[in-house]
Amino acid sequence: MADYTKMWSELGLDLKSHDALLSILGSAYGDIFLSQKDRPEGMKYFDFVMSEVHGLRIQELMEAKARGRIVVGSYCVFVPEELILAVDGVSVGLCAGAEFNFEGAEEVLPRNTCALIKSAFGFKFGKVCPYLEACDVVVGENTCDGKKKAYEILGPLVTDLYVIDLHQTKSDMGRALLKEEYRRFAAKLESVSGKKITPDSLKKGIEVVNAKRMAVKRLAAIRAADPAPISGLDALLVNQVFFYDDPVRFTHSVNQLCDELEERVKQGIGVFAQGTTRVIVSGCPMAVPNWKLPMLIESSNAVIVGEESCVGERGTRWLTEFRGETEEDLLDALTERYFSIDCAVFTPNPSRVDYVKEMTKKLNAQGVIHYSLQFCQPHMVESGPVEKELEKSGIPTLRLETDYSQEDAGQLKTRIEAFVERL
Ligand code: BJ8
Structure with a gap:
């Protein structure tokens, strides 16, 4: 990697802590990803992206800013990248998946806050996230109470915090609220960027994001093959990079990977032996570098063939389908697309479990592992009814709760191995 020290210090990063983080990340990546056997050639692009995730990509962001583009960061798949692209902005995901500086986070947050939120604060206070800066x-x-209240604390710590008010139910009033909130967000983006959203710019933004989602959907469909042509770990990585990379370049790279995987499927080549036990993971999003659970599963004689998660199909399975081309038509289409997302924060939320069943069938999985982050009330509460419904439909389900630490790895592995034996 080139020397980015100057850029990092201009962004205000704590260089010592940041170096330590990158070195842990680099060695975890080597152990978890590069040690896998028979990886597709197309994963080299994603290895490169990860090796430069705090380097070249940040340099690109800084160059984009110098050319007058704004950088917009978000923590949730409800924030439409289409609108950000419509003002020629750059969208980046900010969720963090590492236990870093939780002591700092716990100075302002209760200890029983989920790791995803604590990690965001740990990164902020530790000054190690160039994306945020x-x-x-x-x-x-x-969305959830934890995030909602945490933004009140985050607000004064960042340049400009903007909060979208989301609905709680899938009602007509909820849909109307979402549309008005997207209209308000569009105005905010126009004011920060100094650029007007036009039907053309919005349509173009929708097309770019649709293409990106179509590529990831193509990848998801290929994973129905047995033997699995790609590991769950690698597929998760692609879904994680979705939030950081340039969208057009990302789409091209995923499609190239898919060309290769389709060829593998034709030739019966896989990364696990044919007949390996296949599971779906459903639940909380896994942000980079949260690879603990997939690694444990895939080293327990099973392969993950799909993720029902916001870093996975819940974030990508719907496209924005527009019929009319006025700004109002496009806003309606965008609202309809995002309104479908079935996060556990909604009540009631029946479509989520229905889709887990559908995924299990179309991806030929034998079981589901439900993953909740500790203290994530929406997913933890929903996990009970989800398990009951899946088991009732004959789909064996294992419910796990964990965090970002490695302390429970042994215990989790024992439970996963016992579950895989049952399938
Ligand atoms: S649409 S899943 S990205 S809110 S894990 S912070 S829910 S306590 S991440 Fe999410 Fe949007 Fe929903 Fe998806 Fe709260 Fe749970 Fe923590 Fe969570």
């Missing part, structure tokens, strides 16, 4: 606007959203 590069943002012109940070977008929060009223």
Whole structure:
């Protein structure tokens, strides 16, 4: 990697802590990803992206800013990248998946806050996230109580925090609220960027994001093959890079990977032996570098063939389908697309479990592992009814709760191995 010290210090990073983080990340990546056998050639692009995730990509963001583009960061798949692209902005995901500086986070947050939120604060206080520091606007959203209240604390710590008010139910009133909130967000983006959203710019933004989602959906469909042509770990990585990379370049790279995987499927080549036990993981999102659970599963004689998660199909399975081309038509289409997302924060939320069943069938999985982050009330509470419904439909389900630490790895592995034996 080139020397980015100057850029990092201009962004205000704590260089010592940041170096330590990168070195842990680099060695974890080597152990977990590069040690896998028979990886597709197309994963080399994603290895490169990860090796430069705090380097070249940040340099690109800084160059984009110098050319007058804004950088917009978010923590939730409800923040439409389409609108950000419509003002020629750059969208970046800010969720963090590492246990870093939780002591710092716990100075302002209760100890029983989920690791995803604590990690965001740990990164902020530890001054180790160049994405967050590069943002012109940070977008929060009223989803779970933890995030909603944490944004009140984050607000004064970032350049410009903007919060989208989300609905709680899938009602007509909820849909109308979402549309008005997206209209308000569009106005915010126009004011920060100084650029007007036009039907053309919005349509173009929708097309770019649709293409990106179509590529990831193509990848998801290929994973129905047995033997599995790609590991769950690698597929998760692609879904994680989705939030950081340039969208057009990302789409091209995923499609190239898919060409290779389709060829593998034709030739019966896989990364696990044919007949390896296949599972779906459903639940909380896994942000980089949260690879603990997939690693444990895939070293327990099973392969993950799908993720029902916001870093996975819940974030990508719907496209924005527009019929009319006025700004109002496009906003309606965008609202309809995002309104479908079935996060556990909604009540009631029946479509989520229905989709887990559908995934299990179409991806030929034998069981589901439900993953909740400790203290994530929406997913933890929903996990009971989800398990009951899946088991009732004949789909064996294992419910796990964990965090970002490695302390429970042995215990989790024992439970996963016992579950895989049952399948
Ligand atoms: S749409 S899943 S990205 S809110 S894990 S912070 S829910 S306590 S991440 Fe999410 Fe949007 Fe929903 Fe998806 Fe709260 Fe749970 Fe923590 Fe969570």
